[in-house]
Amino acid sequence: MIDNKLIELVGITKRYNGSTVIDDLNLYIRENEFLTLLGPSGCGKTTTLRIIGGFESPDEGKVLFGGKDITKLPPNERQLNTVFQKYALFTHMTIAENIAFGLKIKKKSKQYIKDKIKYALKLVNLDGYENRMPDSLSGGQQQRIAIARAIVNEPKVLLLDEPLGALDLKLRQDMQYELIRLKNELGITFVYVTHDQEEALTMSDTIMVMNQGYIQQIGSPEDIYNEPENAFVADFIGESNILSATMVKDRLVNILGVNFTCVDEGFGQNTPVDVVIRPEDIDLVDPEDGVLTGHVTSLIFKGVHYEMEVMAGGFEWLVHSTDMAPVGSKVGIRVDPFDIQIMHKPESEDEAVSAKGPEAW
Amino acid sequence: MKRKSTFLLSTPYGLWMLGFTIIPLVMILYYGLTGRNGGFTLENIRLIATEENLKALWLSIRLSLLSTLLCLLVAYPLAMILRNTKFKNSRFMVMLFIMPMWMNSLLRIIAWQNILERRGVLNTLLELLHLPALNIINSPAAIVLGMVYDFLPFMVLPLYNTLVKIDENVINAAHDLGANNFYTFTKIIFPLSMPGVISGITMVFVPSLTTFVISDILGGSKVLLIGNIIEQQFQKLNNWHSGSGLSLVLMVFVLISMALVGKYDKGEGSAGVW
Ligand SMILES: Nc1ncnc2c1ncn2[C@@H]1O[C@H](COP(=O)(O)OP(=O)(O)OP(=O)(O)O)[C@@H](O)[C@H]1O
Ligand SMILES: [Mg+2]
Numbered sequence: 001m002i003d004n005k006l007i008e009l010v011g012i013t014k015r016y017n018g019s020t021v022i023d024d025l026n027l028y029i030r031e032n033e034f035l036t037l038l039g040p041s042g043c044g045k046t047t048t049l050r051i052i053g054g055f056e057s058p059d060e061g062k063v064l065f066g067g068k069d070i071t072k073l074p075p076n077e078r079q080l081n082t083v084f085q086k087y088a089l090f091t092h093m094t095i096a097e098n099i100a101f102g103l104k105i106k107k108k109s110k111q112y113i114k115d116k117i118k119y120a121l122k123l124v125n126l127d128g129y130e131n132r133m134p135d136s137l138s139g140g141q142q143q144r145i146a147i148a149r150a151i152v153n154e155p156k157v158l159l160l161d162e163p164l165g166a167l168d169l170k171l172r173q174d175m176q177y178e179l180i181r182l183k184n185e186l187g188i189t190f191v192y193v194t195h196d197q198e199e200a201l202t203m204s205d206t207i208m209v210m211n212q213g214y215i216q217q218i219g220s221p222e223d224i225y226n227e228p229e230n231a232f233v234a235d236f237i238g239e240s241n242i243l244s245a246t247m248v249k250d251r252l253v254n255i256l257g258v259n260f261t262c263v264d265e266g267f268g269q270n271t272p273v274d275v276v277i278r279p280e281d282i283d284l285v286d287p288e289d290g291v292l293t294g295h296v297t298s299l300i301f302k303g304v305h306y307e308m309e310v311m312a313g314g315f316e317w318l319v320h321s322t323d324m325a326p327v328g329s330k331v332g333i334r335v336d337p338f339d340i341q342i343m344h345k346p347e348s349e350d351e352a353v354s355a356k357g358p359e360a361w
Numbered sequence: 362m363k364r365k366s367t368f369l370l371s372t373p374y375g376l377w378m379l380g381f382t383i384i385p386l387v388m389i390l391y392y393g394l395t396g397r398n399g400g401f402t403l404e405n406i407r408l409i410a411t412e413e414n415l416k417a418l419w420l421s422i423r424l425s426l427l428s429t430l431l432c433l434l435v436a437y438p439l440a441m442i443l444r445n446t447k448f449k450n451s452r453f454m455v456m457l458f459i460m461p462m463w464m465n466s467l468l469r470i471i472a473w474q475n476i477l478e479r480r481g482v483l484n485t486l487l488e489l490l491h492l493p494a495l496n497i498i499n500s501p502a503a504i505v506l507g508m509v510y511d512f513l514p515f516m517v518l519p520l521y522n523t524l525v526k527i528d529e530n531v532i533n534a535a536h537d538l539g540a541n542n543f544y545t546f547t548k549i550i551f552p553l554s555m556p557g558v559i560s561g562i563t564m565v566f567v568p569s570l571t572t573f574v575i576s577d578i579l580g581g582s583k584v585l586l587i588g589n590i591i592e593q594q595f596q597k598l599n600n601w602h603s604g605s606g607l608s609l610v611l612m613v614f615v616l617i618s619m620a621l622v623g624k625y626d627k628g629e630g631s632a633g634v635w
Contacts, residue, residue, distance in 0.1 A: 053533075053537065054536075055533050055536075055537075074536065075533065075536040075537050076536045076537070076538075076539045076540055076541055081537055081538065082533070082534070082537045084530045084533070084534060085530075086528070086530060088528060088530040088531045088533065088534040089531075089534075090531065090534075090535075090549060090553075091531075091553070092552045092553055092555075101535070101538050101540075101548075102538035102539050105538065105539040105540055105544065106539060149534075149538070150537075150538075153538065153539070
């Protein structure tokens with residue numbers, strides 16, 4: 001990946017009627033990067049995207065494009081295109097006219113436009129739909145037309161606001177592949193909004209997790225999943241066991257009154273921390289071999305694995321395992337040191353609220 | 362079963378249509394196509410061909426077209442402004458503009474008469490300001506002014522209703538694809554507002570074409586519209602036959618004009634009268 005900042009948001013703040021929706025947001029997007037904005041509903045993802053697209057102007061801060069300040073530039077003069085959350089097709093035009101809209105403004109030749117329409121429809125698997133009207137298409141088809149309408153313009157950056165939200169699982173997966181292929185083939189930079197964490201993990205080079213207008217963490221999918229920086233991220237990305245604990249000393253953490261070895265250092269001695277343990281990282285062993293012992297309270301078959309709840313040390317542990325233990329049976333719990341993720345407790349009230357997690361939506 | 366209940370439900374409307382649409386129409390047809398002696402005749406229809414009546418019809422058409430055009434030119438920007446007001450109470454603003462409709466139409470026209478009269482409110486004001494008097498009462502200009510004032514709400518309302526329905530993101534999408542404001546208006550906003558434009562035009566043009574109250578009061582007896590001629594047949598000459606005959610001719614013109622307007626609408630998602 002070229003380490004070249006294409007878009008930079010510097011100190012972006014946006015308020016609606018006095019309430020702050022985005023607070024001092026700093027972010028850069030590299031050329032040909034697939035960046036995903038991930039967060040619960042209402043956390044400011046669309047607003048961030050609209051500020052990049054030019055449909056909303058920030059109350060404070062700057063938007064830079066290739067180093068140039070474009071904060072005041074209207075959308076039609078920005079080198080990027082948007083796929084809107086609800087398609088926003090032109091209902092009085094045919095599919096072909098919809099796709100041709102941007103090309104006609106750029107005064108491309110008739111033949112060029114015709115070829116582009118054909119190419120784009122093929123790309124989104126809707127060949128032969130040229131003369132249909134948008135209203136006669138299903139939601140998923142309309143969304144794909146919206147994507148086609150944007151990419152024919154060969155923008156440097158494509159902004160997508162939950163473009164696959166209306167599609168069924170199979171089509172969604174196909175479109176995920178298509179989008180990644182488009183990104184690689186056309187060299188377009190993607191800024192992608194979703195609240196589907198699985199989609200974010202699958203597609204992104206970089207994920208930015210947001211909550212209530214704040215960035216919670218920016219990093220690669222692996223970083224975000226394996227080393228969440230706080231309880232909110234841990235809870236939002238995948239399922240997890242989040243517990244209050246005390247860091248006894250380097251590489252030793254006291255969880256529910258029992259000492260676990262871990263690999264983290266530098267938290268000081270007897271410091272309160274949050275601990276995240278992924279359900280698939282918990283090993284169920286014989287009671288006498290476990291660090292903690294408890295009994296199974298529920299068991300669900302999930303296909304790839306069993307999902308169990310284990311009451312141990314006064315905490316309901318969520319466990320994913322290919323081995324099953326029947327409800328009521330006594331089990332021991334073990335966790336490998338590197339599977340214990342230690343996080344600082346949130347410092348301010350604000351953060352504590354925002355760390356409360358996805359239940360908010 | 363279902364058919365039966367649908368039928369029962371629609372009975373009152375059927376009766377309504379019979380009593381207030383079909384029977385009156387048949388009566389006009391009957392009177393229009395018969396003479397005083399009761400026999401069939403085209404005499405009443407042919408009455409339109411007299412020089413005076415043709416002149417009145419032609420003037421009616423011209424003034425109605427003009428007032429419709431003026432209404433459209435005034436109402437469209439207004440509807441756009443109302444659409445774009447971010448205020449929560451933009452509905453209330455719309456109401457302010459259509460509130461005059463709540464007053465009796467006759468009253469409103471008489472008010473205009475008082476304003477425009479030779480020694481009326483307007484000229485008194487002009488005199489105070491040492492400006493030359495404006496004598497438009499009893500002229501076609503006064504009639505057009507009355508029509509525009511009277512029928513403007515009928516243009517504003519359908520326009521506003523179609524314009525607010527246009528999704529902001531559709532307009533954003535046009536900008537996003539490189540369209541400037543003018544291009545966005547001509548290619549996106551105006552075409553999408555066509556249903557409103559068409560019902561607005563019909564709602565203003567038809568009553569303008571048939572009015573006699575406005576021309577009576579603001580035109581004095583100097584300017585005769587086809588509506589006045591028809592009214593005279595009924596009220597002054599007490600001749601229902603000739604009045605109905607002329608009405609039939611006027612109805613044909615209304616139908617033609619509506620068909621013409623409807624033609625411009627591609628029929629896609631039209632919320633208009635057609
Ligand atoms: N035009 C507006 N006026 C007032 N408040 C707004 C406006 N647009 C957004 N908001 C508020 O800003 C916050 C963030 O909205 P935004 O649309 O960015 O959320 P989102 O993360 O895209 O959510 P979703 O996943 O539901 O689309 C919300 O609380 C919303 O109510
Ligand atoms: Mg959104």
